[in-house]
Amino acid sequence: MFHDITLKELLKKQHSENHTIIDVRSPKEYNETTIPGSINIPVFTDEERAEVGTLYKQVGKKEAKERGLEIMSAKLPEFIAKFRQIDTPKTVFCWRGGMRSKTAATLVDLMGIDVNRLQGGVRAYRQWVVAELEKAEFPPDLVVLNGNTGTGKTKLLHQLADKGYPVIDLEGMAAHRGSIFGHIGLEPNIQKEFESQLIQVMHKFRNAPFVLMEGESKRIGKVTMPEFLFHKKEQSIQLFINLPMEQRIRNILDDYQPWNEPDKFIEAFDRIKKRIHTPIAKQINDDLKRGNYHHVIQLLLAYYYDPRYEHMAGKYPQDKTKALDAANMGDAAIQIESKLLEMYPREVKSV
Template sequence: MLEIEAHELYNLEDKVLVDVRSPSEYNEFHIPGAINLPIFEDEEKKIIGFIYRTQGTQKAKDFGYSIAQSKLARIFDSFRKLKDNHRYVIVYCWRGGMRSQELCKALSSAGIQVIRLKGGYRAYRQFILQDIQNRLRGVNFLVLTGKTGVGKSKILRLLKMEGLPVIDLEDLAQDRGSVFGKVGKKTKVSQKMFDALLYESLRGINCDYAFIEDESRCVGNIHLPDVLWSKKEEGVFIELENSMENRVKNILEEYTKVEGWEEEVRQSLERIKKYLGESDYTEALNMLKNKKYETLVKFLIETHYDRRYRVSKKPIYTINCSDIQRCKAELIKIFDTYSKICPSSFPR
């Protein structure tokens, strides 16, 4: 059986990672880019677990083997196709245990040579959490800060499209970090999945500076690694400004894309009721009910968000983003001022 350590994954080109855990395990977290070819479906895994708890290890193994045997022809066919298209096929489960071991043995007996990730996802996670610090050692941050709605996320997306190095924490977390942060966001990201996505983003940075948004230690339920947050606090802060009209427009564009957002806003208003007070809370609910969305957004900006806005570090630059293309151009100039190490392919 061929095995590979987690850190060796990045030495291989033309590879595909195969997560053989159940679909729900895969959906909760997996190595970015991996595909899911489960040995057991969710319900099958539950039954095996029940047998293990009530009848013991051997009974659970026997039942698991009987299920796997019935799927071998389909599994072999799937792996043959993967081998036809990739030089390396790497298999992993949670901790490199029975699922990946037995599958690799069965594949080998059928003449299908794959590689097993030693220690499984758990070993991969241990590796990336340790290596994040190494990845950050040579990176400095240009930190975009500014009041709600000025367009920080929009600007980060534009900079990324231009090929500049960007760490978009809110996009990775699928949360905007406020009480309204999940409005219109249907994808749930676990801490483990966020850490994996963050690590892959950091691996993609080959400049000495990168853009990042000013965030607190937590983005919704996601906790930022301490080393990343500290590095961000040491960065060059750039405050973005915008008109109230544009701020309202940006928020409505960002938050109202997905059906059902109104109910999510109502629930979010309930959570900040104690901060708004009974009168303002009732007024905000009425605006939502009467579909006075622009009025509601302006009301919340003025009565809640702007009053709570604080800059943790004095900005070195202040840029007006009413003209978003001009704002982008100014940020690129700042990047050029600071960044001395970047691929020659970048249009400097």
């Protein structure tokens, strides 16, 4: 017989052993929000879930269960085979620890595969996330990478994370680059998914002496940073990265690759062109249509992003800001590590 476990027990297992957690909800539910680190082995596809749900509402519970059993029976060998491929301890969950996770756990248990079921499902995890965020606690110092658009802050954070530095990648968790064009080529996350990922990282680094993050606005795409974290970020050390204009343009082109989805860039520009002097806005629009993206970026930086950044940068106290004038991305990375070594000599030497 499968075992029911609490969320507290699951979190302990995740930290102490190589444990696989399996979301048996539909792909659409899984893609909207799940427990970070889980994989998706759905009991029903999106279409099957809709069909069973409609039967439940319009006909009755008995008929819905019978149809669900019929659907599940047809794909049982494939379903079981996916569980057999996992050679670690396993826990399944659904929305609230109901029929889907019970069905999945029962079936795999009958086939001789050990499995746990999470009590309360994703809902229990969501309640835990909300409670943790309401504590408004994150002890480590924050070191914020700031700078004009195109200075490669996210790329630098990734490089530092690869070297073992503690990093919170807010844009990665939001699945949005933080600009008016930031959603293009991505599928932005909803608030629940963002918070789920954020609390996991905060717990991971809660005993670190410092954590690196980017100088984001409070709102990033579809999500909003918790007020306490945003306030702490604003009061923390800001490392302002300065790069030559040409390097910044190359960074943006490498990151966004506007030639892959030109229509979406034109559509996004339409939302801000009223904020730019009319002749310049017309030139940008013409360049977008011609595919002259290098000039588009140059004009956007000079007439839209840089003026906004200069206004924002002036709000930080001088004793909290440190300028890093770099010739290129490699130079910027070296200077950041040097500054961290200066501020946290013992901790950085152990990284």
